[in-house]
Amino acid sequence: MRTPLRILTTAITAFAVLTVPSAARAADPAYDVLVFSKTAGFRHDSIAVGTQAVRDLGAANNFTVTATEDAARFTAANLAGYEAVVFLNTTGDVLDAAQQSAFEGYIRAGGGYVGVHAAADTEYSWPFYGELVGAWFASHPAIQQATTRVENRAHPATAHLGASLARTDEWYNFQTNPRGSARVLATLDESSYGGGSMGADHPHVWCKTYQGGRSFYTGGGHTQASYAEPAFRQLLLGGLRYASGRAKADCRPENGYTTLYNGATTGWSQAGPGSFTNTDGTLTATGGMGMLWYSAKELRAYSLKLDWRLPGDDNSGVFVGFPASSDPNSAVGNGYEIQIDATDSPDRTTGSVYGFKAADIAARDAALNPPGEWNTFEILVEGERLQVFLNGVRINDFTNTDPVRSLQQGHVGIQNHGTGDDAQFRNIRLKELGGAADVTVQAENWSAASGVQTYPHTPAHNGMVLGYVDPGDWAAYNGVDLTGVNRVRLRVASPGATAGGGVQVRIGSPTGTLLGTATVGNTGGWESYQDVTANLSGVPAGVQNLYLVFTGGTFDVDDLTLVRGSPPGGGPGPIVGVGGKCVDVNAGATADGTKIQLWTCNGSAAQRWTVTGQALTAVGKCLDVAGGATAEGTKVQLWTCNGTGAQNWAVQADGTLRNPQSGRCLTAAGGATADGTQLVISTCAAAAGQRWTLP
Structure with a gap:
C-alpha cells in the first residue's frame, strides 16, 4: 500500500494550446489531492463539473482525488495525507480557528494550495489565507469574452499556451495587485472587454512560495464550460503538479526586466x-x-x-x-x-x-x-x-x-x-543592476593581518579561506575603491548553535571609523557557506584601506563583496536580525497594537518592510514603541502611522536601529532567537540581538 501524498485542488483558466512540439512527459510518482468546495456565500453551479474535471485529470495523471465540503477534514493528521489542497470555488468563511491553524501548519510543512476562481472570495478575515491566495476578490462584470496575455510560458500551468488568447469567463477584479509577492503568469487585457478596474496590469493567474509551501491561483473557472476546455484542464493540471511538488518553477516575484x-x-x-x-x-x-x-x-x-x-x-x-x-x-x-x-x-x-x-x-x-x-x-x-x-x-x-x-x-x-x-x-x-560594478575580494588576500590565518578549503572560492579568528583579530585590504559602496556581503561558514560572532568594517586602521557590523550565525558547519550582509553608512568616496575587525565567534570568511547602489533602505523586503530571523507582524494582522516579533524568514507580507525616511512600515502600518514610552524593555508594536517620535528609527553604523525619542535600540528581548520572541527597545550596546540588516 503506497504512502498517501498531499494535494488541495483549484481550477485554472483555459488558453489556446501551443503548437511547438515537446517530448512526451514521464508519469509523475503517485500522489493525492483534496478538493474542498464548501461555500458560505454564493454557490457556483460549476462546482460539480469542476470536481469531476479534477477527478478525470487524476485518473489520467497518476493522482487520486478526495472531494469534500466537510471542514472537519482540516486536521493536521488528515491534511498530512495530501500533496495539495484545492479550494474550488469556495466562498465566505469556511474554516473555524482550529481548522485554520491545521491548514497553516500543513502549508508551513511544505503542503500545496491551488485556488480556483472564487477561492479569492473566501476567508476575508484570515490574513494568512489572504497572503496564501495572493489577492482577494473585489468585483466582476458580466460574463463575456476577454483576451488573456500569457506572461510566463515556462510554468507547467502555462507552458502549453500561446502568447495570447480569447475565451469567455467571469473576470475578477482584485482588491490588490499580487505582483509584489507572486510570479504573475497571465494578465487580462482590459481593452478587450468591459468592466475591468485594475488598469494596464491586471494579473489573472499567478504562483508563489509561502511559508514553506507552494501556492497557485487562477481567476478562471466560473462557468461549467471552462472545465470542458482541454487547454483549461491542462492549466489546472500544471497548477496541481506545481503545488504538489511534482513540477518545479521559479515563482519568485519578478519586476523590472x-x-x-x-x-x-x-x-x-x-x-x-x-x-x-x-x-x-x-x-x-x-x-x-x-x-x-x-x-x-x-x-x-x-x-x-x-x-x-x-x-x-x-x-x-x-x-x-x-x-x-x-x-x-x-x-x-x-x-x-x-x-x-x-x-x-x-x-x-x-x-x-x-x-x-x-x-x-x-x-x-x-x-x-x-x-x-x-x-x-x-x-x-x-x-x-x-x-x-x-x-x-x-x-x-x-x-x-x-x-x-x-x-x-x-x-x-x-x-x-x-x-x-x-x-x-x-x-x-x-x-x-546599474552603477559601477560591485567588487569581490578574496578574504585570504589581505594586505596585512593580525591573528588570523589562511588555509586551503575545497568548498571555498579559489580554494582558500581566512580563519582561526579570535576577538580583536583583523585583516586589512589596501587600495579598495569605496565610491558608491553602501553594503558589504561576506561569505562565511560556521558550525554549532553557539558559534558565530561579528565582523566590523572599518577604514584607516583596526580602530578607525566604523562603517558597519555584520553578524555571523550558525551556517550548518564548516562545509556550509552562507552570505551575511551589513549596511554601511558614512562611507567615503575614493580609494581607502579597508579593515575587517573580528569581535568573536568561530567562523571562516571566504570572500567579501562591496556592494554599490542606492543607499540602504527602500523595500519592500525583510529586516533580518539575530539568528538570521526576520522582523515579523504576528499572524500578518493589521490591528493597532499587534505584536512585533522575531520569526523564521518566509517572504510573507508580515515580513515585507518599507523604509521611508525614519519610518518602517508593513501591512500598511508603522513600527511603533508602545505608548511612546522610553523605558527599558518597552514593547514594540504595529500602529497606525502618525509621524510621532515613537515611530522614528535611525540606522546606525554598527547595524542597530535607534529610536531617537528614547535613545534606545530595537532589540530581540533577551537576545533570544526563538520564533515569537517579542521585540522591545533596550539600551544600545550593538549586541547580536540589536543588529539588523534592512531591505
Missing part, C-alpha cells in the same frame, strides 16, 4: 555554424557548433533570466562575460559557459560553470525538471561573482579569479551545440 528575446531577434547575431529557428516565441537550436549572442550591448552587473527546454539527452549552454566576436570560440576562451546538459560530468553538467565549478548537484537535482519540460535560469552577475539559480533555487556560486577573464564587462549568448542537440529557449530578459 527588459525583454531581449520574446519572438523578435533584433539585437542578436549568429556566430559560427548552425542557427536557431524562431517559431511562436521559441528559439530552437539547429546544427553548430555556434552561438546566438546579444550583440546590441555589453553588460556589466545584471540579472539574466531565460527559459529553456531539452527534448532528451541534448547539450547547450549560456555564455556570459565575453568580448564581441563573430567567432564562438572567443566566448569559450574569454567568457564562461553555464552548462545545460544533466547527463555530463559534475563540472560539465546543468548549472555548472563549464570546466571551472560544478553545481551543487543535490540542489540541482531537486530543482530540475526532466527532459520535455521547461526550466528557468537566473544568472546573476555582480562584479566577478556569478550565481546560478535554477527554477528559483541557487545551485552555483562562482567567483572569477582568472586575470584573463572578467565578468565585469561582456556579452551574453546561447549555444547551438550541433546536429541533434535541439535545445529550445524562450523569454530571455534582463535587469541591469
